[in-house]
Amino acid sequence: MSDGPTPLERFINGILPENPVYRQLLGLCPTLAVTNSMKAALTMSGAVLFVLFCANVLVSLIRSLLKPHLRILVFTLTIATFVTIADKFIAAFMWPMSKELGPYIPLIIVNCAIISRCEICASKQNTRTAAMDAVGQALGFTLALASIATVREILGNGSWLGFSVLPDAWPNWVLMVLPPGAFLTLGFLMAAVNWLTMSQKTKSANEP
């Protein structure tokens, strides 16, 4: 795969054109579950960055040894190892956050965003490309999580990253913090992203 996208292209691809959440609809479980506060979303993104980077690099290092029918098993076991490390790290140094994130850190193991990167990129390309790809995808994931968490935390709690940004008179819109708010926010944000892309396309179609 020498004529595939360059590492830099891979990196940029992950941030917007192939954003794992908005474009590929991958890794939705943590996206919805941890975005009720900005802090939780950022911790989750950090964990995903660590796991995705390590798993991608390791998988691309051992890619010549992979057997086709066992590859998913190898991917998940690799990811599970790194998730255990991340989980123990968070439990050791950020106990309240570990409590708050609950089962969603271990659920990174079955996060399709990571498995799909191992499958699509890391198992076929050299280590440098895989590493860049991992960072790009993780940044895209972070952006998506941060945007959803911003909307939900400001509307639901009147605060952002724990600081209150809205006046005290703001009636906390509890629905946004509860599960339905997560679905609705993601739905409308996706629609907004689609709408932006569509209007850009019509613009570029009209220009030439």
Add this chain to the structure above:
Amino acid sequence: METLTTLILIAVGAALINNFVLHYFVGLCPFVGVSRRLDTAFGMGLAVTFVITIASLLSWTLTFYVLRQGAPVTAWIGGFFLSPDRAAEIDLTILNYIVYIFVIASSVQFVEMYVRRFFPPLYKAFGVYLPLITTNCAILFACLEIMKHVSGASSPAEMWGLHEALTLAVFGGLGFTLAIVIMAGIREELDLCDVPAPLQGPPIAMIVAGILALAFTGFTGVDRGLEEALRPEKNETAQTARSESAPYPHEVSR
């Protein structure tokens, strides 16, 4: 009677109140991906229920006999190398994620071979979705939930037995089926509607899911009422215990 009450409460909690999809957001990928047609959605729901049950059975057994601190098998094997006291202290729970994912992957493989051998038409109908169950978070979530009640239980009396673990698994799976079938029913109708272009596809599915989740929040408190009806004397302590424990993100700020 006491056991039955606990089982009923677990069942109602897993299927309706804390529905896997609509409350914990696990199993969302098939929920969005396979909910276009009613029959495939139903098949998917049943397959997931089946795999959840098998995986929970295996993971409960492994957690109870091997992984948790003071597990009989580990202590017995450790007894050959260490003193009995030291052997009883061995705690293998650090291995739990790796063990569970291995259990899930192999049970999915087993189910796939079984279905392919004995029900070829069903195998064709599932197509690529059958192996994809491996990466369904609902199954790992059920295993983790069971683990929390086995190796994380504060006292041996609170430790979940196999019957409790299986109840959670089966009814969690049925709750998933219920959610995905309702969703597929709505989306089949939605095909005939005039949806604005940016909302078409996944965004409108998310919004429908949000409204569905809103409907399911109506079940909140059903467990408290049921508990009151089934065991009135314990209700007082149960309520205080519930308000203190807030294990998941969206319950913290409630």
